[in-house]
Amino acid sequence: MKEILSILLTVAGGLGTFLLGMKHLSEGLQAVSGSGLRRFMAATTTHRLAGVATGCISTIIVQSSSIITVMAVGFVSSGLLNLTQAINVIIGSNIGTTATAWLIASIPDVGILGLSIVAIGAILYFFFNKEFPHNIGLALMGLGLIFMGLYWMNAGVAPIKTHASIKQAFATLDAGTLFGLAKTFLASLIFTAIVQSSAATTAIAMTLATQQIITFETAAATVFGMNIGTTVTAWLAALGGTKEGKQTALAHTLFNVIGTLVIIPFFIPVILPITKEMFPNWATSPATPMAAIHTAFNIITTLIFLPYVKPFSRLISRLVPISTKTKETERPALKYIDEHIRLSPQIATTQAFSEVCFMSSTNNELLDSLRAIISGEESQKNEEFVSDKERLLDKIQREITEFLGKVMRSRLPEAVADQARSLLRITDELESISDEACVIVKSMRRTRENGGLEEKDLNTILDIHQKISSFSTIINGSLKCCESKMGEKPVENAQSIRTEIRTLVRNARHEALMAAGCGESAALHTLSKLDVFNAFNRMCEYYMNIAETISFARK
16 A cells, blocks of 8 residues: 555656646746747738648747647637637647657656756756846756656656556556547546646656556557647636637637547557557657657648638637627627636737727727717717726726736746736726716716806817827827837827826816806806816826836836
């Protein structure tokens, strides 16, 4: 019993070390690649082959198909990719993820190599202050931990050979028979879904096969289950999100299921004999032929599937239809992002940026409705519109703040952290502007109830409003150019625009105060006008804060 417990703890500890290494390796490589990876994915997916290559290369770069899948879900949700392009990327990521299997198979002595790489990574991580060597050190320590995890898993499973009962349990997973193949498929699917890492399943299978605890056939058959089990990550990223995200997750799952159903009948009669012929030492060195089967499986399914991506995309669109009749007021908060996008900090800030741009555009709509209210056009309808939008923006601002707060607790490149902080500030300012719009609506309602405004006062308010609207349009245009970092397009003449608006407001307030006391309702008129002028003045300051954030962020 004591020895069995020791085996379980050693294997579990090795698996934990392996998964921790995968996490650090992916985080380090993402930090090194920065926003370049996101731009690369968004820019090189116009052709189906380019999309497949993009998914493959991106997965090799970050050593995680889960990250690339989550990024694809996020891109589709935000409109950066259409569903067909995302499917091409996901197909490519299936090929790219096999690089981990080749990496594991090509290392002869994982223990010594793992310790050496961890040592080098630790030097870079702990003794260099600059960001680039720091991130390289993190990636190297992650790679070393992967090898150390393999070493401990090898050490843990080795004693199993002396336990006949345990070895007999593994022997039931004999993929040389149809029943054994089905059990192996199910076991690898469940395990991969639980750990959310096909690389971990590959490592376990290679370890057991190397120690001759399971047969080569069984180890090779895990490919089918892990390819489907790994799609769980896409579903976790899509659930609770947009319909576009669900379409992407469904496409990922169906592609892998269809590919498995097409290839698995050929596994016993065709694939195994060819592999054994190509790799004569398959019995004593099963890792390399396993990696070859994994790669060949994904390449073959890609070649079969690639000509039919567009019809497949149309099928997915029918299975998960997107309604075009949803009212904007029914828009769910955080349309473009969800919690699981935090797997990739770069894409998380990109999705948050999309939400901030939505807030900015909505504020422009608020100002348009505000002008109609001031002019007395369809006041009731426009007042309800302003009130609904203010509540929506308040909810979005709160959820963006919570979302980016969680993102910023993870490891971020300096540029990504700066972008997240800038987005938080802009979000707060935009929500405050919507609050001021509601203040103006209430003040105009009081004014109408007390006889309305004189033409001179109305023209003054409309003139100030026009200046604020122009300022908002300029800022909105600059903001949309700052997706990767602030400062890409500074707001020109922001200070002079602010001075002009403040001068108009100051003169208007002075005239309103000088006219106080003339007539029975003049006091109420004066207070209402002052409330409007003060609200516009605060709006101007909020927009100026946004302009400064956009223009003077650290380059």
